[in-house]
Amino acid sequence: MQLENSFTVPVPVDEAWRVLLDIERIAPCMPGAALDSVTGDDFTGRVKVKLGPINLTYQGKASFVEKDEAAHRAVIDARGKDQRGNGTAAATITAKLLGEGSTTRVDVLTDLNITGRPAQFGRGVMTDVGNKLLGQFADKLAAQLGEGDAQGDAERASVAAGAAATATGVAEEVAQSVEQTPGDNAVAETVRKAGTAAREKAAAASDRLSDTGSGTGSDAAPSPTDTAEIAAVGATDTVSIAAVGAPDAASPASDAAPSGSDTAPVAAVGRAPSAPPSGPTAPPRRPATGAPPRSTPAGPPASTPASTPASTPASTPAVADTVRDRPLADPEPIDLLEVAGSAALTRYAGPATAAAAVLLLVVLAFRRRRR
Amino acid sequence: MIPAAFEYVRPTTVDEAVQAVAEGGEDVKVMAGGQSLIPVMRLRLAAPSTVVDLGRVAEMRGVRDEGDVLVIGAMTTHAEVIADPLVAQHARLIAEATETVADRQTRRRGTFGGALAHADPAGDLPAVALALDAEMVVAGPGGRRTVPARDFFVDYLTTTLDEGEVLVEIxxxxxxxxxxxxYEKFNRVAQAWSIVAVAAAVRRENGSIAEARIGLTNMGPTPLRASATEAALAGAGASPDAIAAAARSAAEGTSPSSDLNAQADYREHLAQVLTRRAVTAAAGL
Structure with missing residues (x-):
């Protein structure tokens, strides 16, 4: 059966792509999912599905079979089986990202195959469960990205304030702080690297500045406006903050700094806001955690931009959850009542027949006697 | 068809029950009448490590009168609800709907509170509780709280009951x-779950309908109120035409699922027809 879902995350498509491919970051957003190991494009994990009294834990492995960065399309193949022997789940999850300005729409197409008893529970239930799980996943992911955004705003504000003092100095400082971004995951590492690069460039810029004899003072004058602008731009995209801010702040002094956009998709990770927004330079705050509007499958996913890495959070488990089905080859739903009914029927058929036979005998005897 | 091994606890008071649930760990399951839980355990779709059986908690049984409110213990069985004179007098809708629940044997063991806490969208009693604006009294480690029915049902088989909480009375x-x-129920086989069902309570005043409350069963993951129809009926004349017109909006705002029993559009049709029948009967026409 096939399930279609889509949701929106509040970051531009390039960043969404990166975040969504970071399986260690998105797995915790999936309700009941846990990663056991990650090796390159292969990962193993568990997904726990709880529905009223029903409790299933699918354990298995998954891997990226396709990662098309240009089209922003990723395909994950996942399979697992229930720990208590309640059958298996297998899924091919195709995710496509479609950039919509500062947000990204994620379209997820899940081809799910569930065997065993859970499959017999009728389609209605499975659809509800799949949609519910994916909805929770999208909310959590958006909230996580939103947090990054809020921290980013504060950071941008501090960058802007600092820029008024000296452009290059700030750039260096910010870059340094980015470099020290705490966190030990891959994302933090990227940010730190970007920070190092930015700091070196900024340092070079200030060297050059002093060579030409222009003091920081006079050059700094234009910088506040520049930075403010940058910060405002930054506000629309969630994550790029600190790193973006750093190189750009450097640029008014000289062009040496690299353009920020690629540097650090996730600078905000784990950083505490350094200062409250100050003065007119502070970018307007966006609501941090608003859940993105979720739309259910609309038409065919737009072919162009997007890709979808993530929705698939999923390792195997996702399978179990994201699943929604369509008619083809659906397993026959099981009706608990029918199960009980047939059991009762077989149980009582014997006695019932016997009772009927006795009744018949009595009636016959009665009639004979009357005659 | 034999359940996995589990620990079994049978407390005799609500406090003991809450404590037993707290001590039961992560995979603890509260059992009321067991009429839904046991089949699922036998299919091994559920394998709780501990089952807390509320069957001996005497204070959760029975119906009492508290002035404007009828208090029904969560462990009162369906059979007891049907036979109870207080329910018959003050909440006849509950008795009427309970009579359609499953079969005699199940009604003998199944409980009112168990049916509500299980929150099966095809179950009959959640929609009735919703239509009557019932309130659920829930006991947990932090004491008791009261939840209105409209907030109690959250999703498919899911209520606001936290882990560690027990539904005590309604x-x-x-x-x-x-x-x-x-209570108008539609199913294909006697004793089966509702494909769609409608619970209606109508207050008449001077020949017209002053107020109507309509609960829908199985028209979404939770029981629903047919608010559009309720609004259309308020103040309407008690005539078949007026009721039929109002009933046409019964499916507004619902999201029924499609399964082997019925497609979503058929369920919407059923909701309209059953609402018309239920309201007509409730209005005494």
């Missing part, structure tokens, strides 16, 4: 005035 406001009630 407070049903008595209907004051001239109320007529009706």
């Amino acid at each position: 407070r049903v406001p008595k209907l004051a005035g001239q109320w007529g009630v009706r």
